[in-house]
Amino acid sequence: MLLIPCPWCGPRDEIEFHYGGQAHVAYPDDPAALSDEEWARYLFFRDNPKGPFAERWSHSAGCRRWFNVVRDTATNEIHAVYRIGEPRPVIA
């Protein structure tokens, strides 16, 4: 089980959280202008790295707020936790 440090509540067990997948995926500015390929990219393609991954979590059984985490998918190590609206931290 992951121990996830909520930026508001501190470290809590994974069981209190809901996963939200890749972070920083912006809704297209002008969806109607997209080609089919671009729309497919937006709808269906998400990064799937083996390594550091910026992802969203919601503390659904706690403060109920969404936030972002950089976690290494090869080790499950959490490198950074940051609030929605903040830029992705640079991981050394």
Next chain:
Amino acid sequence: MTESSLDHPDRLWAAAEPKRSYDVVIVGGGGHGLATAYYLAKNHGITNVAVLERGWLAGGNMARNTTIIRSNYLWDESAGIYEHALKLWEGLEDDLGYPLLFSQRGVLNLAHSLQDVRDGVRRVHANRLNGVDAEWLGPEQVKEVCPIVDVSPDVRYPVLGATYQPRAGIAKHDYVAWGFARAAAAYGVDLIENCEVTGLDVRDGRVTGVRTTRGPIAAGRVALCAAGHSSVVAAMAGVALPLQSHPLQALVSELLEPVHPTVVMSNAVHVYVSQAHKGELVMGAGIDAPNSYRQRGAFHVIERQMSAALELFPIFARAHVLRTWGGVVDVTPDASPIVGLTGVDGLYVNCGWGTGGFKATPGVGWCYAHTIAHGEPHPLSAPFSLDRFTTGALVDEHGAAAVAH
């Protein structure tokens, strides 16, 4: 081990050293890679083939799955490829000359709500139209097929009925891998372990070879079969795939007397259970939510599987967990696989089987080998092309695939 004691040869195949070049290099020595190599040789006479495996042969999801085999998917496209696979399973022990403990003990997919009932009945009709054996059973008939399921009406999620596919069942996953490996090696296919592909060479839009931890290998064609690592390998040629890799866990109990004669799956209560030949209860459920390439998951997911199993089978209350484990599965947005061309000449992809690709092993090996041999999709795998995510022609099998494997 002597041949007489277990009626089994000491070696099923000879470990091969990588040659400098092959007509076809298969990346990934799981069930799909091995079956593809076998049918390339058997159906198409292509034997200058290497299967490259970063670990040991069939040590990935092929070693970790819960071996459910069935073909009762909803859509025509899925029925086509899964039923093709099931028909091949029915002759596979003879074809490979190897015991697979293939046991057609049937599968029940339980319904616990009116919507489950509607979906189940619809699926039975769809299956029949596609020539897939399927029946709708009421609670009493469910009890006849599997007496230990609790069908009493006063539980939280009463069993309102079930779909039943009698020809479904289980097989011994390791034997399946070894059977394909032995037969492929007998055709002259090189099976190369401890050989991780670290790069794909692409020149002028055409794949020319692979780089590996055991040196570069030239290849006329390269066929990816890397399951949970497909995104990582495809990225080496700049190919993006709509996949997310997740741990999928399962567990077994200690050995018990035979109590469970079939396979029972429940999407709503969210568990599936069968009993292995040796006697362990084998159960599993859904993926761990976060993406991960770790072949392990969180214990709360196992706890939920067990509480779901107890809800359906109160008799399991005193069974003990012997072992839990996980594999990394490659999940697509529509719960259907991706099999076919990549946009890079000579580079083919087979992935996205997620939680349910064991049952497809012979079928996908057959269709993928055809695709590689002819440079164009086999008719049964054509609907599962990568470009369906652009055209919008998805094959949404979430209903038939949810807890189901």
